Amino acid sequence: MIELPQDAAREALEVVGSIPGELVALAAYGSQVAGYASSGSDYDLMAVFREGGLRYYYVRSRPGGRYFSVLRVGLRLLEGDAERAELGEFVVGRLLNPYQALAGGDVVERAARAYRRRVVLEELARLAHAYGQFATEILAPPEYFLFSKLRRRARIYPPARYSYVRTYSGPEGPRNLEFSASRFREALDGLASEGIVERVGGMYRALRPPLPRRPPELDTLALAVRQYAAHASSGRVSPRVFAEELTSKARRSRAAGALRLEPLERPELLLSLPEGRLSFEGLSPLIGEARGRGCSVSRRPLGEFYSTVRLLEVRCGGGPASPVAVVKEYSSPWAAKWTMVMVAAAGVRPMRLSPVERLASEYAFLRLLRRVGFRTPGILLVDPRRILMAREYVEGRLLEAAVGEEDPFRELGRLMRRLHSAGVTLGDVKPSNFLVPRGGGGIYLIDCEQAARGGSAPWDVASFLYLLAPLGRRRGAAAVERSAIAFLEGYAGGDGGGIGALEEALEAAPRYLAPLSPLLMPGEGAAVAAILSRFLSSRRARGQPRPGRTRAPRAI
Numbered sequence: 001m002i003e004l005p006q007d008a009a010r011e012a013l014e015v016v017g018s019i020p021g022e023l024v025a026l027a028a029y030g031s032q033v034a035g036y037a038s039s040g041s042d043y044d045l046m047a048v049f050r051e052g053g054l055r056y057y058y059v060r061s062r063p064g065g066r067y068f069s070v071l072r073v074g075l076r077l078l079e080g081d082a083e084r085a086e087l088g089e090f091v092v093g094r095l096l097n098p099y100q101a102l103a104g105g106d107v108v109e110r111a112a113r114a115y116r117r118r119v120v121l122e123e124l125a126r127l128a129h130a131y132g133q134f135a136t137e138i139l140a141p142p143e144y145f146l147f148s149k150l151r152r153r154a155r156i157y158p159p160a161r162y163s164y165v166r167t168y169s170g171p172e173g174p175r176n177l178e179f180s181a182s183r184f185r186e187a188l189d190g191l192a193s194e195g196i197v198e199r200v201g202g203m204y205r206a207l208r209p210p211l212p213r214r215p216p217e218l219d220t221l222a223l224a225v226r227q228y229a230a231h232a233s234s235g236r237v238s239p240r241v242f243a244e245e246l247t248s249k250a251r252r253s254r255a256a257g258a259l260r261l262e263p264l265e266r267p268e269l270l271l272s273l274p275e276g277r278l279s280f281e282g283l284s285p286l287i288g289e290a291r292g293r294g295c296s297v298s299r300r301p302l303g304e305f306y307s308t309v310r311l312l313e314v315r316c317g318g319g320p321a322s323p324v325a326v327v328k329e330y331s332s333p334w335a336a337k338w339t340m341v342m343v344a345a346a347g348v349r350p351m352r353l354s355p356v357e358r359l360a361s362e363y364a365f366l367r368l369l370r371r372v373g374f375r376t377p378g379i380l381l382v383d384p385r386r387i388l389m390a391r392e393y394v395e396g397r398l399l400e401a402a403v404g405e406e407d408p409f410r411e412l413g414r415l416m417r418r419l420h421s422a423g424v425t426l427g428d429v430k431p432s433n434f435l436v437p438r439g440g441g442g443i444y445l446i447d448c449e450q451a452a453r454g455g456s457a458p459w460d461v462a463s464f465l466y467l468l469a470p471l472g473r474r475r476g477a478a479a480v481e482r483s484a485i486a487f488l489e490g491y492a493g494g495d496g497g498g499i500g501a502l503e504e505a506l507e508a509a510p511r512y513l514a515p516l517s518p519l520l521m522p523g524e525g526a527a528v529a530a531i532l533s534r535f536l537s538s539r540r541a542r543g544q545p546r547p548g549r550t551r552a553p554r555a556i
Contacts, residue, residue, distance in 0.1 A: 001098035001179050002035045002172060004028050004043070009102050011061040012045055015068045019057060021049040024075055025104025029094045031163070035172030042069040046094055048078055048107055054091070054234040071234065075107070082115040088227025089115075090234070093153060096146065097167050098179045116187040119149050124197070126216050128209040131384040132356035137363055138384075139203035139272045142184035143177065147267040154264070156224040165259045200274065275367055276379035282386050283312065286325060290314045299327070303398075303432060308332040312390065323393040325380050328362075330355035330449075331387040348512060349427055349459045351450055355387045358449040362389065365424070365448035372422055374415070375437075375444045394444055396437035400430075403471045404479030406486035408436050412443055413490020416460060417498045425455030429464040431471065458504035461491065462512040465505075465532060469524040481531055488535045499539060506532050 004012065009028070016026055030044030031037035042058075043066055052074040059068045073091050080086035095112040096119075123145045127135040154161040167176050188204045191197045197204045212219070263270055272278050279285050287297045295316040302309045309328050313321040352358050359382070366376040378392035402408045412434055419426070426433070427450030435444040465484055472480035491498040505512070506529065513525045 001033050001100070001176055003100055004032060004102070008032075008043060008066060011066060012043060012068060012102055015059045015061055016045065016047045016070060018059070019047065019049075019070065019072055021052055021072075023103065024048050024050055025107035026102040027095070027099045027108045028102055029097065029099040030069075031166070033098050033100055034163075034167040034170075034176055036166040036170045040067075042067045044094075045070045045102075046091065046099075047072045048075055048104065049073070050075055053077065054087070054230060056234050078107075078111050079114070082111040083118065085118075085223055085226065087230040088156075088223045088225065089153070090227045090230035096149060096153075096180065097164070098176045112183065113187065116145075116184055117190065120145050120184065120187050120191060121196075121210050122219075123148050124206050124209040125212040127206065129212045129216055132354065133360040134356055134363065134382075134384045135209055136206050137273060137360060138278065139200055139205050139274060141203050141270055142181040142188060143263060144267055144270040145184050145188075146177075146180050147263040147270065151264055151267055152220060156220065156227060161264070162259070164264055165261045168264070169259070169261050203272065205274075273363075273379075273382060276390075277381045279381050279383040280385055282383050282388065283327065283381065283390060286312065286381060286390060290324065297324075302326065311393070323395075325390040326377070326393050327388060327390045329386075329388045330359045330362075348508075348515065349425075349456050350452075351427060356384070359384065359387050359389060361451055362448045365451035366391070366445075369419075369424065369445060369448070369451075374419065375442045376448070377444060377446060394435055394437055394446075395439075396435045396444070398432045399434040399436055399443070400432045400471055402436055403431070403468070403475045403483050406482055408443065409483040409486040410490035413487040413498075414493070415443055415445075415490075416464075417491045417493060417501075420457040420460070420498075420501065423453055424451055425457055425460050426451050427455065427460070429460050430467045431464070457501040458508055459512060461501055462505040462509060462532075463516060465528045466513060466516045466520065466525060469520060469528045472524070473521070477527065484528070484531050485535060488532065492535075492539065496539065499536070502532065502536060506536060 003009075012028065013026065016023060025048035027046045027048075028043065029046060031041045032043050045068055047070050049072060052072065054074075054077065055072045057068075057070040057072060059070060060066070061068065071091065071094075077087060078091055081089060081092040092111055092115045095108070095115060099108070099112075101108040123140075124135075126148075127138060127140075131138065150160075150164050154164060167173070188197055189199065192199050192204070196206070196208050196210075198207050268280055277285055290297050293316060295314045298313050298315070298321065299310045300313065301307050302311050308330070309326060311323055312325040312327055314324050315321045352361060363379065363382060366379060370376045377394050379389065380392060381390040382388070399408060399412065416426075416429075426445075426448070428447060430447075433445070433447035435446050437444060464487070468480055468484055468487075488502060492502060509525075509529045509532070513520075513529075517525060
């Protein structure tokens with residue numbers, strides 16, 4: 001920003017001093033401060049008086065001197081506009097961009113801080129409205145809150161767009177941006193001290209985003225109505241003046257060339273994620289990169305015909321297709337295949353049904369579990385609008401393909417007990433949700449949609465065994481029993497520390513079987529319960545003491 005010359009600041013105070021009332025603050029804003037003024041540009045002033053309403057004054061300091069455009073506003077109106085948008089931000093909106101306090105700086109800054117705090121909270125609420133629970137994973141820089149708000153203001157009052165573009169793209173653009181962004185950073189740091197957001201480097205993540213009281217579109221409409229009412233009451237804008245101003249700014253835009261400021265056009269591009277690319281164009285970024293190298297891209301389903309997972313492959317030249325990513329679409333119609341089971345299981349273990357909630361859970365727990373030592377695939381891209389995730393392709397086989405073997409299932413038993421000890425349960429523990437990588441190194445957790453801190457460890461154990469049973473239709477009951485016992489051995493451990501959850505799983509077997517029974521053939525559930533019962537009996541026969549009831553796992 002550019003401070004007014006001393007003589008211009010002195011003239012401004014003299015001009016405002018001729019207006020009746022008790023002046024409490026004076027601020028300069030607009031083209032002269034932002035550094036894009038032409039030779040005939042006005043000096044824009046906002047004069048705050050102790051009492052009174054809104055009124056515009058156009059004053060020339062002296063014959064042949066500077067022109068001053070003064071918006072006179074009462075202190076109460078300024079405070080109401082800052083805190084509650086009572087004037088549709090017609091007055092306080094001028095403090096989004098660079099300004100210079102010429103008098104009563106404390107009054108100006110108090111209003112500006114209250115306004116920026118409200119803007120940040122509103123933008124957080126809009127993110128929560130648009131992306132649901134996933135909004136708490138999104139990282140936003142201070143500039144996002146500035147440009148997102150300016151974009152909406154430009155939609156309400158289109159002539160303002162010219163001023164915004166010139167402010168942040170001209171020679172003074174970098175300094176102007178630092179001025180405005182630093183003040184939003186101050187607002188965000190204040191909210192961080194309240195536990196509403198968290199600072200992550202130079203970015204911010206919502207911890208407790210406020211929920212919008214009504215659809216954001218209605219808020220924008222109400223703001224526009226109040227803003228134009230304030231225009232009219234100030235004597236600033238008649239239809240004729242509005243048309244002249246719009247024509248003037250359109251003419252200046254053409255003269256200046258095709259003005260475009262990407263953050264103003266698409267502020268969402270300033271958002272990011274702590275892991276992976278945040279996309280609002282589906283898989284286009286990944287596909288575009290491959291095609292840019294002259295490669296073709298194809299997708300094919302992974303797993304059963306109703307799977308919501310696709311493998312993204314790239315073929316370059318005449319070579320073989322290479323896997324690039326595994327893509328999961330949470331809003332696919334096939335994603336409802338477990339809905340009935342989840343609804344039935346709700347009385348036993350709360351389940352997430354919303355596609356956005358399942359995406360958010362998967363994203364959070366894939367990262368959390370990897371940080372505490374478990375193996376999960378890396379995240380490449382997330383599109384929260386289309387509700388899909390692309391993640392790293394890991395070469396290997398699903399655990400269901402290893403039925404009849406012992407080592408992978410024993411390893412999974414140890415992994416699940418360690419997971420429960422870390423305070424996390426999975427909720428959905430189908431054998432197809434685990435991957436045995438080629439070359440070894442430990443089982444991967446590849447489905448965390450229903451993962452949770454706390455929860456029921458016995459449910460994880462029992463439902464895994466029940467969902468293992470149908471694989472015996474192709475592999476045989478003996479193969480299922482070998483793998484089930486290996487899993488139980490791994491979970492119980494040599495010290496018998498996991499026995500408590502196994503005992504509870506057996507006690508609750510009928511209750512746990514009910515929601516899963518549609519997936520089982522007659523007798524399969526009873527056969528699984530019998531395997532668990534025999535395993536526990538054999539442990540007790542070897543002198544393993546029967547433990548007391550397990551406590552809920554301690555959360556990470």
